[in-house]
Amino acid sequence: MNVHFIAIGGAAMHNLALALHNKGYTVTGSDDTIFDPSKSRLEAKGLLPETFGWFPEKVSSNLDAIVLGMHAKVDNPELLKAQELGLKIYSYPEFLYEQAKDKTRVVIGGSHGKTTITSMILHVMHYHDRDVDYMVGAQLEGFDVMVKLTEDNDFMVLEGDEYLSSPIDRRPKFHLYKPNIALLSGIAWDHINVFPTYENYVEQFSIFVDSIVTGGSINYNEEDTEVKLVVEASENQIRKLPYQTPAYTVENGETLLETPEGPMPIEVFGAHNLNNLAGAKWICQHMGIDEDDFYEAISTFKGASKRLEKIAENSKCVAYKDFAHSPSKVEATTKAVKEQYKDRTLVACLELHTYSSLNAEFLKEYKGALDAADVAVVFYSPHAVEIKKLEEVTHEQIANAFERDDLVIYTNPDDFKDFLFSQKFDDKSLLLMSSGNYGGLDFDDVKNLF
Known part of the structure; x- marks a missing residue:
């Protein structure tokens, strides 16, 4: 496939471009400015635009798809040319769904904790040599890229962001993934420039729960009152599986997680991170990792980048x-x-x-x-x-x-x-x-x- 990125320099966009390049696609892109680390990472793969700016001549009927980033405006010259030619224009989440529509999609949503929970799941999978496709919002230790796409892997793990999809698609990203397995960690009003009222913000999570495929499942943090209300009010025909913060103690600056085998020292700390860990354990079990193997792997997890x-x-x-x-x-x-x-x-x-x-x-x-x-x-x-x-x-x-x-x-x-x-x-x-x-x-x- 020939894919052109409008606004290729964004944190999410450049990672998707790299993933498609690694998959063997022909990738081109434009942006009006690109900073590191995106700049050097694109340059290393030969994907950095020769000149910054927007060039409608880059857009032709030879392209199979356009991926449009949030950084672009609705009057972007390349976007206008793509619309004029009738090309297929995808938002970032739409394109990820196209790549994952034949896989089991695991989507981690919530106002907070989603990057950490996604990172925990990927760490456990990586520890046990279970190869999965993924998209995560932070650079992880032991992972070269933040987006991985293959033809063969059965699972795709997606961090489900509630922010908007593209300048011409104002739906939250996590509405587009149609999860088979989902998690909802917490709801706390954010992005007020897009969701001006608390009620409007909470509604986005109700839509997310209702987007889970029939017969799918959601694990939800029942200690969060709003999460509990949203999940339990949904009439979607899915399994609803609550989780809570597990028992733990803190001794001399070390957190000990209570497990069936006794207290186990872990690298992450704080009630919110222990709650995240409980959610990650559920999801890993859905993906075929038993409890003992989860604990063995999670004891070596040091946290997602920029998170504590x-x-x-x-x-x-x-x-x-x-x-x-x-x-x-x-x-x-x-x-x-x-x-x-x-x-x-x-x-x-x-x-x-x-x-x-x-x-x-x-x-x-x-x-x-x-x-x-x-x-x-x-x-x-x-x-x-x-x-x-x-x-x-x-x-x-x-x-x-x-x-x-x-x-x-x-x-x-x-x-x-x-x-x-x-x-x-x-x-x-x-x-x-x-x-x-x-x-x-x-x-x-x-x-x-x-």
Whole structure:
């Protein structure tokens, strides 16, 4: 097949392009700008566009398919040419479904935990030499690519993102996969620039549950009230299998998972990650891995990239960075680090960086999110608010939202760095939560503090 990517440089798009190239397809693409790691990875396979920009002449009737990325606009010149020629135009999730429609599709959905659960499943499969197709939203240890497609594998494991499919297809991605086996980990309002009300956001998960093929199954986190309501209200003819957080203890900074063979030390920690582990165990069992084999494999899982990633440690202190930005993720991650190192002072730093987190109306969702921290710091860039064309957010609004009298707030990157580098980290834990970099913080410099 000859496939052309419009906006090939995105994190998801370039991984799909690489997967198709590895499968033997002829792949071309365009983008107006491409950054690393996408740039170097595409270049290594000869897929990097010679010139950045949009070139309608690249689009011809010789193409079997167009894959359209979210970064493109509806008036993109290449898209208009493809429409004029009547070419088949796929969104990213539509094309993945086409590749997986004859396989058993395993889809992991939820506002939080889906990358970690998908990563756990793939780690277990890889550990036991079970080859599966997959798409995951993080780079995994032991895996060269984030998307793998073959003709022969029976299963395809898909991280089910609820964000939109393409500029001309406004359906959430996870509505398009039609799972045989599904999981729903949690529902906590996010992406308010697309789903302006809580009810509208929750409705997307109801549609997801109803999209599971007849006779399929869903494992769901019954500790999440909204998840329980959504799954149990569905009239879809599927098996509904609840799971809960398993028993565990924490001793001297080590988490021990209770198993039928006794307590087992594991690398991941925090109630939310143990809950993720319980969901992953169910899915792996559906895929033919028995309980003992699951425990053996999961004991070596160190976490998904950017999810509670340990960046420095010595005998007296430890530092983690995490992708957490939504209120539920921030609360769960902060609690997890405090529980793991309960005798140390926890310095938790959150950057408000996404559309949702910088929205004055949404800010109130952060109430209590940093309560587990001994020192709570919030950083945001007024420049980022301007770029996103949002209303100005004030110190007072942030302080009121978190409801912490001692909340430390920074808007200047240099002031935040001065605070961070002036800390004495003996008997402390540092947690840096952001989908950005605090206005230019070099995390390698943070390592030198330890």
